[in-house]
Amino acid sequence: MKSKMKIKIKLVESLWLLAMALFIVSCAKGVDDSETFSGGVTNAQLESPEEINFATTTNADGSENLKLSWSVVMGAGGYKVNVHNMNDPVNPVAVVTDSIIDGSSMSFAKLEDTNYHISVLALGNEKLNNTDAQTATEKDYKAFEAVATIHEGESLAEYVNNDMPDFAQNLEQCIVLESGVTYQLDAIADFGMNAVTLRGDVENRPTIVIGTDGGLVTQGGLKIKNVNIDCTEMSAKGVISLSSTPSEALTTTSLGYQGGSLMADCYIINNPIILQGCNLKNVKNGILYDNGKKWGIRDFRIMNSIVQLNNSGSNPIINVAGGGGVKDLTVKNSTIYNLSTKANAPFLKYSNAQPKKMFGDNDQTGSLTITNNTFSRVMSSYKFGDRIPNANIITVNFSYNIFHDVYQMYQAVVTQATRTTIGNTIFGVTKTTHENDINRTDSNGRPLATFENPNFAGPIDLEFDFTKTNGGVDFTPRGNVAIEYKAGDPRWYE
DSSP, rough: HHHHHHHHHHHHHHHHHHHHHHHHHHHHHHOOHHHHHHHTTTTBOOOOOOOOEEEEETTTTSSSSEEEHHHHOOTTEEEEEEEEESSSSSSSSSEEEEEESSSEEEEEETTTOOOOEEEEEEEOOOGGTBBSSOOOEEEEEEEEEEEEETTTTOOOHIIIIIIOOOTTTTOOOEEEEETTTEEEOEEEEEOTTTTTEEETTTTTTOOEEEOTEEEEEESSSSSEEEEEEEOOOOOSEEEEEEEESSOGGBBBBTTTTTTTOOOOTTTEEHHHHHEESHHHHHHHHEEOTTTSEEEEEEEEEEEEEEEEEOOOOOOSEOOOOOEEEEEEEEEOOEEEESSSSSSOOOEEEEEEEHHHHHOGGGOOEEEEEESSOOOSTTTTTSSSESSSSOOOEEEEEEEEEEESSSSSSSGGGGOSEEEEOOOOOOSSSSSSSOOOHHHHHOSSSSSSSSEEEOOSSSSSSSSOOOOOOGOOOOOOOOOHHHHHHTSSSSGOOO
């Protein structure tokens, strides 16, 4: 036993002495970094990297960076990198200009829905007598499959209906509207099964004026970002309508969904439908309308927007009552206010269909997330939600909202699953606040809302004016509870 231990000790000692010897030799010899990366390449005209690779990284605050990496060029003294924003190919915008990188990767802030053109040039190394590459390696990063710009005087409907290319549903294309330009939409722009982003400039939004016969129709997913939309003359039941003639390729059967409760005649939109950074004016009917068809929408969002309603009728604002519904619905950081107190319709109207009836037994959960919003007169005389499934697989998060002159908000918080309601306030004007809005609790015993007059700075009852900051209205709250929780649309605290 002792002899075996001696052998082990001697072996360890030998390995340690060998490691020390190698360390001493390496220190004595030294290492020249330029030699390490020269690969023996000297007195040469260099070539730029063979390939540029992309990777998206996420920061702690949720923002993203685009990381570029490329193959090492032996003998190079560095790399010159240029990046351009190509969302308007006619007028590319420099993002990174002649940046000298001593390495084979770099990152920059990645803007949402943005295409980039990248070039990387290998630089010479004077010590090795190597000269710059004559040409750079270039590569496009595409957030979209195609980008088109609708210029002033051109017709959005004509392009969408006649000239827009058709792509597979997993490929997204972008239509850019020029800064500050007004587009008259007097016909239906039907995007069909294409996944499309319609975007403007957040600093100088373009405006779409929807006429009596105008409207936006999709069955493939649609994102509208940084656009003003004037609905004063619009007669359609939704700013965004789902197709009245759905493709059979979108049925649950065609998509291969399975489940005992599955509706075979339901049509599915898997790509998101989003309103983000938009201002809507004089919406007399709704924002989203399913055209009375069984549409199952995977993802619908209203984000960072102001919506001014003028709804005094019976059309819900988000209307998916045709037999389908929305799997995951989000309204966040937005202000939605109505000029009328006479609407006889809810803000949300579902069909009582659970997600499993649309997406199958293997995808049966859903969510309703309404956070950091200001609602006024939405709706004053009718329940906030109607026919929302009361099931144990739909989570609800109503938090940090102000409900002013809103009736029966509790009708939208009906899930048997987790309910979260933090920091909400509610105040009835047209009708007395319903007792369930303040007496009912969430899954942790917190009240759905605290009764409080938000005492807005005002004015709050103006038609939205695209030429004024925040449309000329001011929903800055002065109620103590609202201020404590910073409830409502965050823009009113800026």
